[in-house]
Amino acid sequence: MQNRSPGLKLLFMCVIGFMLIVPLAMVYLLVSDRESQSETAQEAITAGWGGEQTIAGPMLVIPFEAEVTETETVNGQNRCRTVTQRRELFVSPQKQVVRTELQPDYKEYSIYRSVIYDSDTSGEATFTLPDDLSRIDVERSALQFDQAELRFGISDPRGLTDGTSVRVAGEQLALKPGNGPRSTGGAGFSTSVEWDGEGELPVAWTYGLRGSKSFALIPRGGETEWTITSPWQHPSFVGSFLPDNDNREIGSDGFTAKYEGITNLALGEALVSTNEAGPPPSFGMEVPIDRYSAAETMPGGGSKLAAIRLVEPVDLYSQVDRSVKYGFLFIGFTFLAYFMFDVVGGARVASAEYLLTGVGLILFFVMLLAFAEVVGFTLAYLIASGAIIGLLTAYSAAVLGGWRRAGMIGGMLVGLYAAIYVLLSLEAWSLMIGSILLFAALAAVMYATRNVEWSIGQNEREETGYAG
Structure with a gap:
């Protein structure tokens, strides 16, 4: 490109820059693939422990027989008949108080790890039946009280540990696996209960539960109060209900949150019904942008829930993903510096020197991903940026004909990598800071090239004596 005009040099530089979209896109796909592998590994880690847990209950279920009129067609004629069907009456507690303690930990497999926890949940509830x-x-009179049962929902019963007990009026009851409420897909446990429907039915329960990543409660009844504590320092409150700011504390020793005032009016459910609410639209809960206070949208038709996610403070794949999106800033600033020296x-x-430099800049993201999976994002960023800055500075000494110019390229790269790291850390201000950097770069290029005659090539410069 030595004898080409500055305009043609700029054009070739842009073409090479756009060619680098292909390897940059391949790196972006690599990040997605590695993240997918990480999720698969985390599922394998928690397979024998317990998944994201959602609990519900207790619910009192009383079977009864009802006469139902059915219409059937016989020989082209409609005939009605009355049949007796077995149905169920679902009774929610007048009030329930639930307490949960989470003890988080990490479980590792190769270079991957997942957040797991042990939990202890206890509570009391009171049932009454309207006259x-x-x-x-x-x-x-049709209610079969002798066949009544209490149902507790556990979305992943594999996580249940020893010590599960249910007491009615102080008497411990025998538990049966399965037959949980519909809100947890029928998963959980149940127990038969003797009650004549008169007065109050007091119920107390306790159980240990292992799980991973999140813990959720499906509130039920006239009033629900839930208190959850944990030494985890990075909770994310999601779901249909959030604890008030006055009822939650987050600090270096963990968090405490208290949900109160969740009534059946807020739930949109009757205390006594012949229909049971279904599961929430999704047991998986997306992490909100604000990890401390964001509600998940819950469309109608299913149970509402309150949930806590144990968020890892640094999600390396999302940070690497965001850094790749700044790839063209790295390429653009470096190419512009070379272009100014040219x-x-x-x-x-x-042209080949532009191309090799661009490949080196893209290699940074591959190294960043590879090291981040082993040593964490911050240290990986230092290692990868240091290696690429050293490589390109040494290469620039040969390309630009001296270490003084190469030192300027190295200084620019140090500032650029530092600025991008700040952008990754300050998510809320990243767009504004990035736009200011681009404005400053454009202004610098305009000033440095204000006297360049874009249409004159090198040979014409020598003939006309144009000095630029």
């Missing part, structure tokens, strides 16, 4: 059930077309300083940079 008049005619509004829901149920005859009290058209203003007379260094004569060839």
Whole structure:
């Protein structure tokens, strides 16, 4: 490109820059692939421990028989008949108080790890049955109290540990696996209970539960109060309900959150019904942008929940992903510096030298990803940026014809890598800071090239004596 005009040099530089979109996109896909492998490894880690846990209950279920009229077609004629069907009456507690303690830990496999926890949950609830059930077309005399049962929901019962107990009026009951409420997909446990429907039915329970990443409660009843504590320092409150700011504390020793005032009016559920609410639209909960206070949108038709996610303070894949998106800033600033030395300083940079420099800049992201999986993002950033800055500074000494110019390239790269790291750390200000950097770069290029005659090549410069 030595004898080409500055305009053609700029054009070739831009073409090479756009060619680098392909390897940069391949690096972006590599990050996605490694993140997918990490998620698969985390699923394998928690396979024998317990997944994201959602608990529900207790719910009192009383079977009854009801006469139902059915219409059937016989020989082309519609006939009605009355049949007796077995149905169930679902009774939610008047009030329930739940307490949960989470003890988090890490479980590792190769270079991957996942957040796991042991939890202890206990609670009390009180059930009453209204005298008049005619509004829901149920005859009290049809209720089969001798077959009543309490149902507790556990989304992943594999995590249940020893010490599970349910007491009614102080008497411990025998538990049966499965037959949980519909809100947890039928998973959980149940127990038969003797009750004549008169007065109050006090229930107390306790159980240990292992899980990973998140813990959620599906509130039920006239009023629900839930207190959860943990030494984890980075909770994310998600779901349909959030604890008030006055009812949550987050510090270096962990967090405490108290949910209160969750009523059946807020839940949109009757205390007594012949229909049972289904599961939430999704047991998986997305991490909100604000890790401390964001609610997940919960469309109607399913149970509502309150949930805590144990968020890792640094998600290396999201940070590497964001850094790749700044790839063109690295390439653009470096190419512009070479271009200034070419058209203003007379260094004569060839197309192949632009290309090799761009490949070196893209290699930074591959090294960043590879080291981040082993030593963490910050240290990986230092290692990868240091290696690439050293490589390109040494290469620039040959390309630009001296260590003084190479030192300027090295200084620019140090400042650029530092600025990008700041952008990655200050997510809320990244767009503004990035736009200021681009404005400063454009202004510098305009000033440095204000006297360049873009249409004159090197031979014409020598013939006309143009000095730039």
